Each structure stands twice: as structure tokens, then as C-alpha cells.
Amino acid sequence: MVENNNKLVLIETGVPVEGYADSLVQSIADLGFKTEQIALAIVTHGHGDHAGNAHYLQETFDIPIVGSQYDLDKFSSGKTELAKSKDVSIWGTRLRPNMDMDYAAFTPDVLVGSAEVDLEKYGIDGKIIPLKGGHTPGGLMVLIGNQFFVGDAFIGTFRLDGANLVPDGHHARTHFYHENTTLADKWLEVIEKIATLNNVATIYPTHFGPVTTAELSTYIAVRPTLKDLTKLQESLFKAIEHGDSALANTFLSKNFNINTVSEQQFTKIDYVQKRIRNPKTKIETVTAEDFRIIKADNNMAIMTFLKNLKLTNKEPQSIKATAFYTKAKGNWHLVFEQDTP
Numbered sequence: 001m002v003e004n005n006n007k008l009v010l011i012e013t014g015v016p017v018e019g020y021a022d023s024l025v026q027s028i029a030d031l032g033f034k035t036e037q038i039a040l041a042i043v044t045h046g047h048g049d050h051a052g053n054a055h056y057l058q059e060t061f062d063i064p065i066v067g068s069q070y071d072l073d074k075f076s077s078g079k080t081e082l083a084k085s086k087d088v089s090i091w092g093t094r095l096r097p098n099m100d101m102d103y104a105a106f107t108p109d110v111l112v113g114s115a116e117v118d119l120e121k122y123g124i125d126g127k128i129i130p131l132k133g134g135h136t137p138g139g140l141m142v143l144i145g146n147q148f149f150v151g152d153a154f155i156g157t158f159r160l161d162g163a164n165l166v167p168d169g170h171h172a173r174t175h176f177y178h179e180n181t182t183l184a185d186k187w188l189e190v191i192e193k194i195a196t197l198n199n200v201a202t203i204y205p206t207h208f209g210p211v212t213t214a215e216l217s218t219y220i221a222v223r224p225t226l227k228d229l230t231k232l233q234e235s236l237f238k239a240i241e242h243g244d245s246a247l248a249n250t251f252l253s254k255n256f257n258i259n260t261v262s263e264q265q266f267t268k269i270d271y272v273q274k275r276i277r278n279p280k281t282k283i284e285t286v287t288a289e290d291f292r293i294i295k296a297d298n299n300m301a302i303m304t305f306l307k308n309l310k311l312t313n314k315e316p317q318s319i320k321a322t323a324f325y326t327k328a329k330g331n332w333h334l335v336f337e338q339d340t341p
């Protein structure tokens with residue numbers, strides 16, 4: 001919720017779960033405001049966790065709802081249509097069963113097309129900036145003063161806290177799902193440009209934000225390296241699982257060294273011999289997630305990730321890995337890995 005010129009703008013309406021609408025109304029009251037002060041509610045796109053209570057707010061308090069005309073199919077059917085989205089990370093696959101939420105269908109009072117909408121006519125110094133395609137067919141962003149709300153164009157970093165995901169470090173990260181990943185990628189640069197032109201220091205994605213504009217720029221800059229190294233690690237893990245020492249060899253630098261959780265240290269020759277070619281304890285499965293670049297230039301990079309390791313006859317382990325890479329002849333190689341529980 002944003003206050004501007006004594007008026008309130010609500011951005012997003014929350015999830016369609018029992019009790020959420022009441023808690024939303026209660027939080028508005030707790031902040032010392034009345035629902036009548038809300039000039040309009042902007043739903044950034046047609047997913048249930050954003051549009052979930054739009055119908056309720058429209059019917060109960062007569063709050064005008066703004067949405068993109070390109071997500072009208074979702075709004076008027078009350079369907080998130082997650083089947084149309086691709087999983088961008090392992091979290092996409094994990095959260096999918098809970099995220100395909102149906103919600104009370106509604107028709108937005110204001111439909112935004114491809115053009116920006118000045119909010120002056122609602123008494124607010126700000127504008128709505130549409131993003132056509134990417135996360136869903138019709139995304140909306142909201143710029144009020146130097147406060148910039150970008151919906152699900154990207155998210156902040158997060159970690160698991162019990163059963164919940166909570167913000168962790170406020171770095172930029174790609175959302176779990178996009179209907180068009182190529183477009184979603186392209187919009188990051190557009191968002192960065194709008195933020196820079198409008199002196200926006202802090203961007204508010206709907207999930208796990210805020211993220212500074214500087215952090216978004218860093219993310220855009222390291223994204224190609226992040227993609228390359230994520231691919232390298234995933235190929236390496238497949239090679240290890242399949243006992244493919246030749247393939248693993250190509251990913252490991254000749255100076256490779258690993259310090260494992262059990263405080264064992266392996267050189268490249270050791271590692272290939274003992275962990276891949278003739279393992280006493282077979283690595284049944286190894287996967288990783290939450291890949292983050294800590295530092296990178298053209299020739300070196302440091303990346304962290306969470307490794308899920310299952311050895312034969314052992315309990316699965318979750319391991320924090322910090323890995324150091326170098327680039328030679330256009331290819332990245334893993335030089336060093338430090339594992340901690």
C-alpha cells in the first residue's frame with residue numbers, strides 16, 4: 001500500500017485463502033487507514049496470489065480494480081493457468097502444486113492496454129507501466145514518486161525458514177515461473193533503465209523484496225555467468241551420478257581441490273578415482289539449487305549453492321557449497337569447492 005497526496009493505492013490484493021481478506025482489511029486499519037481512502041487497487045497480473053481478493057475488494061468496498069487487458073482471460077475465469085508457465089528453477093517444480101490457485105473471478109474496472117497510464121486523474125502522482133508478456137501476457141508495474149513496484153517481473157532472494165520462504169539478502173533473482181522466459185529476461189534491462197531514469201534506489205518486487213537498483217544491475221551483469229556455471233554444475237552432477245569420469249574430468253580444472261563436509265580433502269586425481277571411478281560410497285543423487293554469483297569477472301567467478309547429496313546407505317544431506325571457477329579458452333572449470341553443513 002502506498003500513500004500519495006492523502007490517497008492510498010493498494011498494489012496486489014493477496015492470496016485467495018480463507019481469512020486473508022479479513023486480515024488485509026485489519027492490517028489497513030492497524031496502519032491507521034480506512035478502506036474508503038483507497039483510490040484504487042492495482043493487480044499486477046492474473047495470478048491467484050496477486051488477484052486473489054480483487055473481487056472481494058470490488059464488491060465489498062467498491063474499490064476500483066486496475067488490471068491488464070492481456071490478463072483478462074485469467075481475471076474473468078479466476079484461473080492462474082500455471083500450466084502455461086515454465087519452471088525456471090527447482091522451486092517452480094516444488095511449489096507448482098500449491099501455486100495454481102483459482103480465485104473469485106472479476107472484471108477489472110480499469111483495463112490497461114500497451115500504453116502507460118498516468119494516475120493523475122485519480123489524484124496520484126504516479127503511473128502504471130505495462131509489461132506485455134513475460135511472466136504472464138499482461139503485467140503491470142507501478143511507479144509512484146521514486147517507489148517502483150514490479151510485480152513478478154523478478155523476485156528477491158529467499159531461504160527456507162521452517163515451512164516458509166523468507167527474504168534472504170535482498171538480491172535479485174529470476175521468478176520461479178514465467179510464461180515467456182525470453183521476454184521476462186529482456187524486461188529486466190527495461191526495468192533497470194526505468195529505475196535509473198527515475199532515480200529509483202529501491203525496487204519492490206511482490207515477493208522477497210525490496211531489491212536495490214544496484215543489486216538488479218549486478219544481477220543483470222552476472223546473469224550470463226550464472227547461467228554458464230549453473231549448467232556446468234548440473235552437468236558435473238550428472239557425470240558424478242552416472243560415474244562418467246571422462247566427462248567429470250573436463251569440468252574440473254587440473255588444480256581441482258574439494259574440502260567436503262566430513263573434512264576430507266580430494267585433489268582432482270583423488271576425486272575422480274575415489275568419488276567417480278571406484279567409489280566405496282556411491283553418490284546416488286546430487287542436485288543443487290539457489291545458485292548465486294558472489295563475484296565474477298571475465299576470467300574468474302565465485303558461486304554459492306545448496307547441494308542435496310544422497311550417498312548409498314546414508315541419509316540425504318543438505319550442504320552449503322562455495323565454489324571457485326576459472327575460464328580458459330572460453331570454458332569454465334571448477335577449481336575449488338568448500339562444503340559446509
Ligand SMILES: [Zn+2]
Binds near residue numbers: 045047135152
Ligand atoms: Zn505471478
